[in-house]
Amino acid sequence: MTTLPLFPAIFTDMAGSVLVIVLTVLSLRYAYLLTRREPDNFLWGFLFYFCVTLTVFAISRAMGHLVKQVLLIGGHGDVWHGLAPFSGGLNTLLMISLSAVIVFYHKGVEGYQAIRAKALSLKDANAQLNEAADQLRKMNLHLEERVEARTAELSDSEKKFRHFFTNSMDMVYFCNAENRLVNMNRSGLEMLGYPVDDPPPLGLVDLFLHEEELDHYFDSMLKDGFIRDQEVEFVKADGSVLYVHVSANGVFDESGKFTGCEGIAKDLTRVKLMMGQLAGSEKMASVGQMAAGVAHEINTPLGVILGYAQLMMDDFDSDTEERQNLEVIERQTKACRKIVADLLKFSRQSESAREQLSLNEVIGDVMAVTEHTLNMNHITVHRDLEPDLPLVIGDAEKLRQVLVNFINNAHHAMEESGGGDLYLETRTLPASNEVAVMVRDTGHGIPEKIRAQIFDPFFTTKSVGKGTGLGLSVSYGIIQEHGGRIEVVSPAMKDLIDEQSPGTAFHVYLPIHAEENSDVIKD
Amino acid sequence: MGCSKKVAYNSRQVKLMTGLLLLLPGLIVLFPVQAWALQTHGAPEGIIVHQMAHVFYFGALVYLFWDLRRTMSQGRGWKFLQIFCLLMMLWNILAFVGHQTHLIMDAADFSHEFGYLSSMMLGPFSATKLINYFARLDHLILVPALIFLFLSLRSIYRSTAEGEDS
Numbered sequence: 278m279t280t281l282p283l284f285p286a287i288f289t290d291m292a293g294s295v296l297v298i299v300l301t302v303l304s305l306r307y308a309y310l311l312t313r314r315e316p317d318n319f320l321w322g323f324l325f326y327f328c329v330t331l332t333v334f335a336i337s338r339a340m341g342h343l344v345k346q347v348l349l350i351g352g353h354g355d356v357w358h359g360l361a362p363f364s365g366g367l368n369t370l371l372m373i374s375l376s377a378v379i380v381f382y383h384k385g386v387e388g389y390q391a392i393r394a395k396a397l398s399l400k401d402a403n404a405q406l407n408e409a410a411d412q413l414r415k416m417n418l419h420l421e422e423r424v425e426a427r428t429a430e431l432s433d434s435e436k437k438f439r440h441f442f443t444n445s446m447d448m449v450y451f452c453n454a455e456n457r458l459v460n461m462n463r464s465g466l467e468m469l470g471y472p473v474d475d476p477p478p479l480g481l482v483d484l485f486l487h488e489e490e491l492d493h494y495f496d497s498m499l500k501d502g503f504i505r506d507q508e509v510e511f512v513k514a515d516g517s518v519l520y521v522h523v524s525a526n527g528v529f530d531e532s533g534k535f536t537g538c539e540g541i542a543k544d545l546t547r548v549k550l551m552m553g554q555l556a557g558s559e560k561m562a563s564v565g566q567m568a569a570g571v572a573h574e575i576n577t578p579l580g581v582i583l584g585y586a587q588l589m590m591d592d593f594d595s596d597t598e599e600r601q602n603l604e605v606i607e608r609q610t611k612a613c614r615k616i617v618a619d620l621l622k623f624s625r626q627s628e629s630a631r632e633q634l635s636l637n638e639v640i641g642d643v644m645a646v647t648e649h650t651l652n653m654n655h656i657t658v659h660r661d662l663e664p665d666l667p668l669v670i671g672d673a674e675k676l677r678q679v680l681v682n683f684i685n686n687a688h689h690a691m692e693e694s695g696g697g698d699l700y701l702e703t704r705t706l707p708a709s710n711e712v713a714v715m716v717r718d719t720g721h722g723i724p725e726k727i728r729a730q731i732f733d734p735f736f737t738t739k740s741v742g743k744g745t746g747l748g749l750s751v752s753y754g755i756i757q758e759h760g761g762r763i764e765v766v767s768p769a770m771k772d773l774i775d776e777q778s779p780g781t782a783f784h785v786y787l788p789i790h791a792e793e794n795s796d797v798i799k800d
Numbered sequence: 801m802g803c804s805k806k807v808a809y810n811s812r813q814v815k816l817m818t819g820l821l822l823l824l825p826g827l828i829v830l831f832p833v834q835a836w837a838l839q840t841h842g843a844p845e846g847i848i849v850h851q852m853a854h855v856f857y858f859g860a861l862v863y864l865f866w867d868l869r870r871t872m873s874q875g876r877g878w879k880f881l882q883i884f885c886l887l888m889m890l891w892n893i894l895a896f897v898g899h900q901t902h903l904i905m906d907a908a909d910f911s912h913e914f915g916y917l918s919s920m921m922l923g924p925f926s927a928t929k930l931i932n933y934f935a936r937l938d939h940l941i942l943v944p945a946l947i948f949l950f951l952s953l954r955s956i957y958r959s960t961a962e963g964e965d966s
Contacts (some may be wrong), residue, residue, distance in 0.1 A: 286936035293939020302944035308955035379860035
């Protein structure tokens, strides 16, 4: 083979040029469609500009080749030689441009992809953040529900304990580490007599009357952490004593340090009073039995002595010494019988008549006899009698004796100070279905140490010969016999305490008789 | 420490130096030589620039291929684009070599005795002539390369509709 035909090359060149144009245009179309579909996609932008440049280059080159082939086929080689530098130069320029687009644009793609990767990363992070926020929101919602439920529980609990604290009839208190009261309920302040709305700052040391009881309280609190059923005496605002039963718990922090205490104190004053009254009643009952026995035993010999003395008196003239001696015996024997009779009254062994009567009338009868004497001794009588006082069942004579005893004692108490005021008061107590009579004086009062003994038989503060000590004992027995009770208050007026004349008040309570029957009931 | 020593000039010396500086342009005009102010572009420059453009284009395609391999391994469209790059690199080499062989060959190697369409490459055939001959058939590589470009873009376009390649 000595020659090679160039026709295949010419044909391939021409056909290839046409195909190149067609293929680049078709490629450009898809690149364009890509940019239309996603205008913001930088990668498609690169492909589009790459295809544009490639298409321009391909068209330039292909057209150059076609023109060349056509001109050469047509025998216009000289024309082509004139055009060739321009075509070649343009092709060179476009090839360089295409290269530049590839390099620089693709660098841009890199940047875009880096940004996109960051954006995706941010998007993922944002999605995760949203998811976390969503979870947090759900948790928060759930938390809110839980908090609401817990708050409602706490509110109920707080209400319950607040209600208990506020409405407890016992004293409830809270102390801090210095044993200062930080909170005390209304009942406690009322028991202590402090103003409920604006109580003064108080500490336990201000409440405890006895120092040894306070020491025991502190010792038990620090040693055991609690105190159970300690009977203590508190000092009230007015200085009087409040008997209480205290139970308390210490409050300690995590390190075991004492931070305060919380306690409950129950008022025992009334219980103490009742216990005292019960003990007094039992004592008086036993004394009464003894007195009744003694009275019976003494009454008979006294009767014999009185009888024989009176018989012997008939044997002597009235002006003889023997007769006078016998009269002394008779008089003293009668005095003894009077005492024995009083003892029997105290022990309720004497007879008594019972009828419906008004205590106002009984007081009127007594005052008719005694008021003159009282006035003579500068004692002013004040009456405060309830007009429609219910009737009671009783022995008018014995009740008069009771009132006379009280008035006599009042007279005696005010005698030293040269007079005073005697208050007589009657009133109805519907709650207990009783009638109350009060006899109050402004005398020297009853010292605390003898207050428990005043109803004992033969106990008296009067000088010898001025009293037998049976007056209050007999009165006690009579009121007991009538189903009533006696209370003594001394000093009588707490708000008007006068140390010189604190006064004494006797309160007699008798049951109201329901039936309107004036028939006399004989025992 | 580079402390320079200041030299003081009087007014006469200053005036002399100023005069000499003003005289220099006049001396240059009076005694001209070849200045080479504008570079000329001779005949080989066109082909050299063109060949350099091929090299540049080849380099750009290598970079694109490398980057596509690195970042766009997923999807058929990107695979087609990589094939396009390879074929275009091959075309560049062929075109470059074709241009080089054309420089070596001369008009005596061809015969146009029976018209342009009947042109012949005359023997004896050296490697240069054969390479030049095959280089004239460069469209056999260029057209398949553009076919892959077309397939690549079509595939990418279709795959974006399915959300696979984007």
